[in-house]
Amino acid sequence: MAIKDLESIPAPSVIPPRILYLDAYDSFSNNIIAQVEICLNAKVSKLYIDDPRFQPGAKPALLGTSHSFHEYLKQFDAVIAGPGPGTAIDDKDVGLMKELWKLQDADLLPVFGICLGFQSMAVAFGADIETLKEPKHGLVSEILHKGRSIFIGVNQLLATQYHSLQVNIEHPIQIKRAVRYPGELWCSTGKCPDIEPLAWDFDNRTNGAVLMAFKHAQKPFWGVQFHPESICTNDEGKHMIQNWWKCAQTWITKHAIKSTPISATVPLSVLEYQCALSCKHISEVTQPLVASVRGTQSDTIFRKTVSTLDPERLAKLIRNGDSHSLPNLPPDVVHCATTGSGRLAVADVCNVFNIPRSEAIILESGLQADLLPLKVGTGRYSIIGLVIPRETLRLHYYTDTKLLQLRDGNNSVYTETLVDNVWSYIKTVMKHLKPKREPSGPTFAPFWGGLMGYVSYEAGLEQINVLPAAYRENESAVPDICFAYITRTIVFDHQVKKIYVQSIRCPDDKPWVSGAVERIYEAVGYKSAVPTPSPMPRPNPFDSMLKDPVIDTYLDPNKTLIAVADRAGYSCKVSKCQNIISKGHSYELCLTTTNEIRAPKSSSADSPSSTNELSWKLYSRLVKQNPAPFSAYIRLHNLHILSSSPERYISWDRNGSAQCRPIKGTVRKLPGVTQSDALAILSSPKERAENLMIVDLVRHQLHGVYGAGNVRVTQLMNIEEYETLWQLVSVIDAVPPGVQKARTPDEWEEPADYVSGRKASPETSSLGFEAFVQSLPPGSMTGAPKKRSCEILKDLEGEKRRGVYSGVLGYLDVGGGGDFSVVIRTAVKIDSGDNEKEDVWRIGAGGAVTAQSIPEAEYEEMCGKFSSTARAFNR
Numbered sequence: 119m120a121i122k123d124l125e126s127i128p129a130p131s132v133i134p135p136r137i138l139y140l141d142a143y144d145s146f147s148n149n150i151i152a153q154v155e156i157c158l159n160a161k162v163s164k165l166y167i168d169d170p171r172f173q174p175g176a177k178p179a180l181l182g183t184s185h186s187f188h189e190y191l192k193q194f195d196a197v198i199a200g201p202g203p204g205t206a207i208d209d210k211d212v213g214l215m216k217e218l219w220k221l222q223d224a225d226l227l228p229v230f231g232i233c234l235g236f237q238s239m240a241v242a243f244g245a246d247i248e249t250l251k252e253p254k255h256g257l258v259s260e261i262l263h264k265g266r267s268i269f270i271g272v273n274q275l276l277a278t279q280y281h282s283l284q285v286n287i288e289h290p291i292q293i294k295r296a297v298r299y300p301g302e303l304w305c306s307t308g309k310c311p312d313i314e315p316l317a318w319d320f321d322n323r324t325n326g327a328v329l330m331a332f333k334h335a336q337k338p339f340w341g342v343q344f345h346p347e348s349i350c351t352n353d354e355g356k357h358m359i360q361n362w363w364k365c366a367q368t369w370i371t372k373h374a375i376k377s378t379p380i381s382a383t384v385p386l387s388v389l390e391y392q393c394a395l396s397c398k399h400i401s402e403v404t405q406p407l408v409a410s411v412r413g414t415q416s417d418t419i420f421r422k423t424v425s426t427l428d429p430e431r432l433a434k435l436i437r438n439g440d441s442h443s444l445p446n447l448p449p450d451v452v453h454c455a456t457t458g459s460g461r462l463a464v465a466d467v468c469n470v471f472n473i474p475r476s477e478a479i480i481l482e483s484g485l486q487a488d489l490l491p492l493k494v495g496t497g498r499y500s501i502i503g504l505v506i507p508r509e510t511l512r513l514h515y516y517t518d519t520k521l522l523q524l525r526d527g528n529n530s531v532y533t534e535t536l537v538d539n540v541w542s543y544i545k546t547v548m549k550h551l552k553p554k555r556e557p558s559g560p561t562f563a564p565f566w567g568g569l570m571g572y573v574s575y576e577a578g579l580e581q582i583n584v585l586p587a588a589y590r591e592n593e594s595a596v597p598d599i600c601f602a603y604i605t606r607t608i609v610f611d612h613q614v615k616k617i618y619v620q621s622i623r624c625p626d627d628k629p630w631v632s633g634a635v636e637r638i639y640e641a642v643g644y645k646s647a648v649p650t651p652s653p654m655p656r657p658n659p660f661d662s663m664l665k666d667p668v669i670d671t672y673l674d675p676n677k678t679l680i681a682v683a684d685r686a687g688y689s690c691k692v693s694k695c696q697n698i699i700s701k702g703h704s705y706e707l708c709l710t711t712t713n714e715i716r717a718p719k720s721s722s723a724d725s726p727s728s729t730n731e732l733s734w735k736l737y738s739r740l741v742k743q744n745p746a747p748f749s750a751y752i753r754l755h756n757l758h759i760l761s762s763s764p765e766r767y768i769s770w771d772r773n774g775s776a777q778c779r780p781i782k783g784t785v786r787k788l789p790g791v792t793q794s795d796a797l798a799i800l801s802s803p804k805e806r807a808e809n810l811m812i813v814d815l816v817r818h819q820l821h822g823v824y825g826a827g828n829v830r831v832t833q834l835m836n837i838e839e840y841e842t843l844w845q846l847v848s849v850i851d852a853v854p855p856g857v858q859k860a861r862t863p864d865e866w867e868e869p870a871d872y873v874s875g876r877k878a879s880p881e882t883s884s885l886g887f888e889a890f891v892q893s894l895p896p897g898s899m900t901g902a903p904k905k906r907s908c909e910i911l912k913d914l915e916g917e918k919r920r921g922v923y924s925g926v927l928g929y930l931d932v933g934g935g936g937d938f939s940v941v942i943r944t945a946v947k948i949d950s951g952d953n954e955k956e957d958v959w960r961i962g963a964g965g966a967v968t969a970q971s972i973p974e975a976e977y978e979e980m981c982g983k984f985s986s987t988a989r990a991f992n993r
């Protein structure tokens with residue numbers, strides 16, 4: 119019986135199908151898995167296309183399986199070969215997919231190919247792979263389908279596409295751009311007799327007809343070129359998936375194949391992969407005892423023997439100290455007192471606590487003239503984390519040596535250990551820092567205390583198994599992760615004009631809280647006594663407040679040097695990105711570059727406190743000139759970070775619900791560009807495609823942690839206005855299974871009561887942390903598919919470290935929540951012995967490059983982002 123007839127037999131209902139998903143390192147895989155799990159009530163297992171257990175010469179027994187790939191497939195009812203970077207004719211890009219097309223007779227099982235999987239299937243049955251004249255990434259078009267097989271009953275199908283390559287079966291519609299009669303569209307060709315076309319895309323004249331779906335004439339293989347799982351593919355995509363499963367079931371019933379349960383082969387961790395590839399045992403990889411490590415003050419590299427330390431012991435050292443150099447700081451209780459903020463601004467409180475001259479970490483929300491948040495849902499809180507001289511502990515991690523250090527309050531390395539997974543240490547530390555008792559006063563602050571700091575882009579690369587670029591010789595070593603354990607905090611709730619003064623420092627720190635409230639209270643009184651017109655006018659960026667003789671001398675235009683990436687060089691890299699995209703290796707690449715502002719060291723900055731003060735003044739100028747919901751000031755160790763980021767990476771609450779707010783799509787406010795011009799540009803398919811790709815990527819990441827049915831797009835591509843730019847912003851939420859609270863973007867920062875974290879089970883409340891770790895580095899700074907894109911960018915950007923820029927910055931709260939921004943629109947200075955005479959402020963900037971980008975316009979966009987920060991350095 120022909121397969122066509124079989125498809126009309128109604129499918130019997132079965133127990134949840136077991137489906138294998140072959141992952142070609144795409145950034146949308148988990149969306150497909152989630153869609154299939156929901157639409158088919160299936161159980162989907164994931165296997166990477168290069169799983170070392172199934173490589174020629176692998177020693178499967180060592181890796182927990184004794185099966186060949188074909189035997190292994192017997193435990194599944196069907197397989198999905200997913201999308202991915204690269205080309206179907208390169209064995210490395212498709213890996214195990216190739217094995218599927220060789221299945222014969224009793225080994226056969228239904229397969230569904232998507233994009234790369236579809237192309238790989240086509241190649242196996244005679245087709246060629248060609249480049250599209252105009253690549254399609256994140257673009258939606260209406261597909262013409264046959265209304266049969268997987269399209270039976272499917273109505274108007276609007277499908278998102280992510281491809282640069284296409285399948286050529288030498289069909290008349292592809293060669294002559296015409297068919298003799300309509301039915302010919304669905305006929306197979308002499309070149310590929312087994313390929314029966316099921317759908318075409320005629321949307322793009324330049325590209326002509328593009329094959330969008332086919333089925334194999336005899337075998338149970340179906341495939342589609344488009345992405346049914348994208349948020350912008352309409353519901354007919356789901357309908358089609360259900361149809362596929364009906365076709366597959368019919369085939370299964372007819373051939374009476376029964377999947378055989380064999381011992382499950384679970385996905386390997388990154389470390390297991392590394393071991394497998396190098397044929398080493400895990401213990402050999404995890405416990406080297408000699409490493410290159412950094413010293414204390416000078417941070418020079420030397421070799422020494424390092425002891426190993428387990429995460430539990432590290433956590434206890436931070437919490438309980440020792441009897442010598444580490445203080446006893448058990449966060450048993452959150453001491454909290456509340457006071458009104460009145461007209462007090464964050465900077466006023468900073469002055470009260472001498473922050474301009476000390477080390478500190480501040481996460482600040484830009485405000486409107488009336489001191490209310492700039493944006494509902496992102497800018498409600500500001501957090502001042504106080505660094506206590508000679509006491510505050512820090513965690514440093516370096517990707518090149520894989521060394522994790524605990525530094526004491528004097529910046530001496532107290533202990534250090536080689537770690538294979540730094541995040542398991544940090545997770546254990548956070549688990550041990552959870553307060554045992556309820557806060558002593560009512561506090562609705564999202565942060566009580568905990569780790570504050572940043573994670574570099576390179577630390578993010580480790581998460582996706584991309585080797586970070588090496589430090590250059592003259593580059594002073596900067597930790598890739600730097601977190602201070604902050605025990606005293608002052609949190610503003612700008613919405614209700616309240617201040618929380620909190621300490622988790624030890625059970626006896628209550629007097630500090632009362633004293634601090636007293637000082638703030640006095641400042642509130644003082645500020646109210648000063649007559650100020652109400653509402654307060656927004657300070658003019660160039661008003662007298664900003665005129666400061668020290669800054670004036672420092673920023674003398676005759677002495678400062680602004681080194682911006684050159685136009686020709688940057689545009690050429692954009693073109694290179696596009697060339698790589700056209701070959702199918704990436705859908706979108708976030709290209710970046712480093713720009714510098716060099717200024718002679720200030721003669722008045724002759725002490726640490728005056729150097730700090732200079733950074734603080736520059737930061738104050740930045741936040742006044744470029745108010746942003748995620749401004750930040752970090753003055754720690756040898757680092758000065760001045761940030762005016764508009765972008766939230768991820769925020770999660772104590773119950774484990776998370777929110778991501780990726781930005782993609784930028785229009786610079788230039789003379790003559792009106793708001794309606796900006797709206798028109800940001801509504802164009804090009805800008806929307808850029809944003810859509812990142813939305814789908816973020817959904818994939820959250821699906822990977824929260825599972826099917828728990829991820830929602832709550833805002834798709836809203837236009838937000840900033841001081842110098844317009845941006846396209848989306849919001850994606852994830853809610854743990856069983857947690858009811860689904861919030862709108864506006865409700866996201868509504869205060870939660872302090873007990874809420876206790877209601878969540880430990881498994882669900884840690885999902886936010888998992889999502890934070892698993893989503894590094896931030897997708898809006900990489901492009902998609904993430905892993906391949908990062909490898910390409912590393913090469914294109916000249917193997918230069920991005921460092922803190924492109925990483926994330928924020929806090930891990932002892933109560934279980936967290937909030938991090940993407941480090942963009944940020945100036946970073948590192949004090950090192952290398953340059954005695956000059957300060958070098960680095961301001962990274964870049965933008966997403968797609969097939970539709972115009973190189974010159976990308977350069978302008980990069981400059982626009984750079985100057986939004988660099989303005990603070992203009993005298």
Ligand SMILES: C=C(O[C@@H]1C=C(C(=O)O)C=C[C@H]1O)C(=O)O
Pocket residue numbers: 708710765781782783784898899940942943962963964965966983
């Ligand atoms: C790369 C930067 O920004 C990123 C790129 C954007 C874009 O391409 O439109 C927008 C926001 C950021 O995610 C930067 O500011 O340097």
Ligand SMILES: NC(=O)CC[C@H](N)C(=O)O
Pocket residue numbers: 200201202203204205232233234235237280281282283284701702703
């Ligand atoms: N999404 C995909 O699987 C893309 C497949 C292939 N890399 C292309 O660009 O055509």
